[in-house]
Amino acid sequence: MTRRLIAAFLVFGLIVASGMVIVSPTGAQDNRTHQIGKKLKCMCGACNDTAATCFHVGGAFSGPCGTAKGMLNKIDQQVARGDSDDLIVQSFVQEYGQVALIEPPHTGIGRLAWAMPVVYLLAGAILVVFVISRWRKRPARAFQTGGATSVSGVSPELLERARRRVAEETED
Amino acid sequence: MDVFGSFALLLAFLCAGYAFVGGIAAILTRHPLLIKSARQAGIATCGLIFLATGSLVYLFFSDSYWVSYVVAHSNRDLSTFYKIAALWSGQEGSLLFWSFLLAIYVFSVLLVYRNKNGELMPYVGVVLAGVQIFFLTLNNFVASPFKVLASTGANGALEIFTRADGNGLNPLLQYPEMVIHPPNLYSGYTGFTIPFAFALGALLARYPGEKWIHLTRKWTMIAWCFQTMGILLGAHWAYAVLGWGGYWGWDPVENASLLPWLTGTAFLHSVMMQEKRGMMKVWNVWLVFSTFMLCILGTLLTRSGVVSSVHAFAQSSIGNYFVGFLVLVFAVCLGAYVKNRDYLKSENQLDSMVSRESSFLFNNLILLVSCIAVLSGTLFPVFSEWLSGSRISVGAPFFNKVNIPIGLLLLFLTGVGPLLAWRKTSTDSLKRNFGWPLIAGLLAGIVVFALGVREFFSLVCLMLCVFVTTTIGMEFFRGARVIRSRSGASLLASAVDLTMRNTRRYGGYIVHMGMVLIFVGLAGAAFNRDARKDMQPGSTLQIGGYKLLLQGFDAKAEKNYTAERMVVEVWRDNKPLMMLYPERRFFQTNEQSGTMVAIYSTLREDLYVVYAGQNPETQAPVIHAFLNPLVKWIWLGGLVVVLGTLVTLLPNRRAVLVLAGDPERAAAQHPHALAPSVALKEGHD
Numbered sequence: 116m117t118r119r120l121i122a123a124f125l126v127f128g129l130i131v132a133s134g135m136v137i138v139s140p141t142g143a144q145d146n147r148t149h150q151i152g153k154k155l156k157c158m159c160g161a162c163n164d165t166a167a168t169c170f171h172v173g174g175a176f177s178g179p180c181g182t183a184k185g186m187l188n189k190i191d192q193q194v195a196r197g198d199s200d201d202l203i204v205q206s207f208v209q210e211y212g213q214v215a216l217i218e219p220p221h222t223g224i225g226r227l228a229w230a231m232p233v234v235y236l237l238a239g240a241i242l243v244v245f246v247i248s249r250w251r252k253r254p255a256r257a258f259q260t261g262g263a264t265s266v267s268g269v270s271p272e273l274l275e276r277a278r279r280r281v282a283e284e285t286e287d
Numbered sequence: 288m289d290v291f292g293s294f295a296l297l298l299a300f301l302c303a304g305y306a307f308v309g310g311i312a313a314i315l316t317r318h319p320l321l322i323k324s325a326r327q328a329g330i331a332t333c334g335l336i337f338l339a340t341g342s343l344v345y346l347f348f349s350d351s352y353w354v355s356y357v358v359a360h361s362n363r364d365l366s367t368f369y370k371i372a373a374l375w376s377g378q379e380g381s382l383l384f385w386s387f388l389l390a391i392y393v394f395s396v397l398l399v400y401r402n403k404n405g406e407l408m409p410y411v412g413v414v415l416a417g418v419q420i421f422f423l424t425l426n427n428f429v430a431s432p433f434k435v436l437a438s439t440g441a442n443g444a445l446e447i448f449t450r451a452d453g454n455g456l457n458p459l460l461q462y463p464e465m466v467i468h469p470p471n472l473y474s475g476y477t478g479f480t481i482p483f484a485f486a487l488g489a490l491l492a493r494y495p496g497e498k499w500i501h502l503t504r505k506w507t508m509i510a511w512c513f514q515t516m517g518i519l520l521g522a523h524w525a526y527a528v529l530g531w532g533g534y535w536g537w538d539p540v541e542n543a544s545l546l547p548w549l550t551g552t553a554f555l556h557s558v559m560m561q562e563k564r565g566m567m568k569v570w571n572v573w574l575v576f577s578t579f580m581l582c583i584l585g586t587l588l589t590r591s592g593v594v595s596s597v598h599a600f601a602q603s604s605i606g607n608y609f610v611g612f613l614v615l616v617f618a619v620c621l622g623a624y625v626k627n628r629d630y631l632k633s634e635n636q637l638d639s640m641v642s643r644e645s646s647f648l649f650n651n652l653i654l655l656v657s658c659i660a661v662l663s664g665t666l667f668p669v670f671s672e673w674l675s676g677s678r679i680s681v682g683a684p685f686f687n688k689v690n691i692p693i694g695l696l697l698l699f700l701t702g703v704g705p706l707l708a709w710r711k712t713s714t715d716s717l718k719r720n721f722g723w724p725l726i727a728g729l730l731a732g733i734v735v736f737a738l739g740v741r742e743f744f745s746l747v748c749l750m751l752c753v754f755v756t757t758t759i760g761m762e763f764f765r766g767a768r769v770i771r772s773r774s775g776a777s778l779l780a781s782a783v784d785l786t787m788r789n790t791r792r793y794g795g796y797i798v799h800m801g802m803v804l805i806f807v808g809l810a811g812a813a814f815n816r817d818a819r820k821d822m823q824p825g826s827t828l829q830i831g832g833y834k835l836l837l838q839g840f841d842a843k844a845e846k847n848y849t850a851e852r853m854v855v856e857v858w859r860d861n862k863p864l865m866m867l868y869p870e871r872r873f874f875q876t877n878e879q880s881g882t883m884v885a886i887y888s889t890l891r892e893d894l895y896v897v898y899a900g901q902n903p904e905t906q907a908p909v910i911h912a913f914l915n916p917l918v919k920w921i922w923l924g925g926l927v928v929v930l931g932t933l934v935t936l937l938p939n940r941r942a943v944l945v946l947a948g949d950p951e952r953a954a955a956q957h958p959h960a961l962a963p964s965v966a967l968k969e970g971h972d
Contacts, residue, residue, distance in 0.1 A: 153684075156680045156682060162538075163536070163537070163538050163539060163680070163682055163683075164536065164682070164683075165682060165683070168531060168533075170529045170530065170531030170536075212677050212678070213677050213678070213679050213680075214668075214677070214678040214679065214680050215680070216679075216680055217680055217682035217683070217684055217685075218680070218681065218682055218684045218685040218688075219667070219671075219679045219680070219681060219685060220679070223675070224671050224674060224675045224677075224679060225671075225679055227667075227671075228663075228664065228667050228671075228679065228681060228685065229685075231660065231663050231664075231667075232656065232660040232663075232664075232689045232693075235656045235659050235660055236652075236656045236693075239652045239655065239656050240649075240652060242652075243645075243648045243649060243652050244640075246635075246648065247637055247640055247644075247645055247648060248640075250635045250636055250637040251636075251637045251638065251639070251640070253635070253636040253637075
């Protein structure tokens with residue numbers, strides 16, 4: 116029976132898997148303007164979207180707002196002129212500054228944005244491992260809700276009195 | 288009625304003031320009459336806020352177009368349904384709505400605990416009154432929803448005048464989910480005030496940390512459930528209304544709603560360490576403090592305009608008040624902690640790195656890292672401008688790159704954590720608990736890879752989903768099998784019985800299962816595709832296995848808008864499948880337009896069709912179609928999460944079963960148990 120149930124879970128997993136793989140990963144839109152537009156922030160000042168996917172309030176229907184449309188038109192012109200993707204993106208950076216890039220650049224202060232999550236994770240992991248190691252070195256002691264456990268800075272009697280008071284007053 | 292509403296708000300402010308000052312006096316003097324009067328003032332505050340909110344609703348229903356807020360957010364043709372939504376559609380009304388929801392919580396708490404926890408409740412009442420005073424200050428003196436239209440008359444005196452009609456409600460808000468999304472989200476934000484008040488109150492009252500957690504667990508679960516529903520409903524609204532084909536854009540306001548959810552989730556896990564082992568008391572108190580402060584920060588981001596956001600309809604200079612309140616709350620929390628921290632000292636002790644305790648620590652680490660990463664990313668444009676003078680944008684690609692690996696780590700821990708024993712897990716136990724789930728996960732990975740999926744994160748996500756599903760399934764199966772062997776009931780009935788015996792533990796597993804379904808849905812996003820085309824009647828658009836044939840257009844006139852619809856016949860495998868009617872709406876009152884997306888949703892994929900207006904050059908109508916795999920799993924997962932949360936809120940039907948099949952876990956949970964096939968234990972896991 117155990118095996119049958121496990122088999123059922125495997126089947127469920129495969130159903131989930133099949134749901135994913137039926138659609139082949141060829142979804143990237145070919146439109147080059149659209150792809151370049153996805154690297155640039157819509158500069159209308161009212162949203163945090165890309166020029167290609169702008170949908171903010173004030174945008175016309177599902178399409179980009181007027182500012183984003185202007186940016187896409189400009190990209191179109193530069194694509195027609197034969198400019199490279201990098202050159203097109205840089206032209207926007209020259210016009211608006213670094214703020215035109217939808218994600219922080221991997222240069223200058225932008226590196227700080229990318230480094231921060233890694234630093235958080237590493238620092239946090241080191242801290243957790245350190246804390247666990249420290250706690251493991253402590254002698255085992257059963258936790259007792261109602262017991263007179265000693266707590267530094269507060270006398271056991273005082274803590275016990277406080278716990279008794281809480282126990283009397285608290286109804287779970 | 289506007290005068291009545293203003294008066295009720297002013298009285299509520301005064302009552303809250305008394306509840307605060309009287310409560311402090313009651314704490315200092317311990318005089319029973321003072322304690323009672325402070326509590327009653329708190330209840331009166333809530334009643335008056337209910338009356339004020341009712342007044343504003345009445346003003347909307349009665350088309351009172353001399354009230355500025357009603358003029359700005361309603362009109363005569365607006366349906367009754369949306370006149371309710373108009374209440375929170377602008378700055379002033381949404382702040383009153385915030386006070387209203389907070390008042391419901393405060394009223395419930397004061398009523399439920401009116402004869403209990405005599406020492407603690409005055410402190411809790413003072414904290415709650417303090418929070419209410421802040422919001423009532425805004426309601427009365429900064430953003431009153433009862434301001435009337437007035438002009439200077441011939442004699443120089445101010446004269447109230449009435450408009451013939453209002454400006455109408457923002458079209459984007461005229462959607463059923465907008466009537467339920469904000470109340471859910473606000474109920475989450477305001478709900479976290481209750482655990483905050485208990486945590487701060489307990490600290491001020493020098494209550495040892497074990498008990499306030501018991502008192503607030505259900506309140507925290509309720510707030511968390513509302514926050515979860517609010518986030519998912521917001522995502523669904525963005526998906527179904529905005530017409531961009533996505534559901535989460537990492538907009539600062541979306542991020543703001545996620546932050547307290549992340550810390551709240553961390554709290555719901557780490558609280559078990561405190562209940563079970565008496566550990567992490569300081570951490571838990573600060574998690575609750577942080578969650579509340581993040582709720583305030585979220586409101587600040589939503590309303591201040593400090594970062595650019597699509598949620599522009601509620602921005603103003605009110606942010607300064609929230610900054611002040613945030614600083615004050617932090618100062619009070621810090622002061623209370625510094626003064627009374629000795630009462631929070633824990634006897635933290637661990638036996639092994641491989642233990643339930645460690646998994647909770649890592650769970651909290653991952654959730655907190657995600658929270659801080661989202662917060663720092665959201666605020667980075669502001670920081671970068673301060674630091675370097677030039678603003679750096681942080682958009683969706685950044686958040687996706689950072690949070691996808693973090694999310695997968697969390698998903699992994701979702702499967703691992705519940706199967707580790709408290710204190711220490713042996714190698715045998717690891718093999719027994721993780722053997723099949725690992726095999727299932729790896730097998731799923733191999734199959735999916737063989738079928739052609741090369742998207743790394745989606746592949747890993749899927750493997751982990753199968754891994755976690757198997758671990759959860761095995762937990763249910765093992766417990767249900769024991770019950771079945773005793774009762775002879777079916778496996779399904781035994782699983783239900785098992786769940787009802789320990790609602791918290793198995794409800795938690797159901798929540799985890801819901802999260803797995805959500806992750807399955809998120810994994811599908813890597814395979815989204817879209818196509819956009821100028822269309823004429825008779826022309827077709829191919830996307831994936833679907834062919835969209837534009838048959839023509841029709842129009843309909845509703846009370847509050849006119850709509851132009853595309854009539855689209857959907858074909859699949861050379862057979863007609865169904866009709867879709869994406870439409871564009873024009874709202875005459877405020878001369879704004881909006882979309883209504885047509886979606887054919889299956890478990891496999893969503894066919895998402897938008898009438899995207901007209902091509903400005905050719906004047907041809909444009910159709911924008913998306914094929915989004917697995918999106919439906921997200922909404923289903925949300926429902927399962929809510930179901931699981933509701934289960935956790937139910938009382939245990941009978942004594943808890945601890946499986947003797949896992950001696951380590953049984954021993955850790957019930958050290959004095961002899962070793963029967965099952966050991967009975969009161970409590971939770």
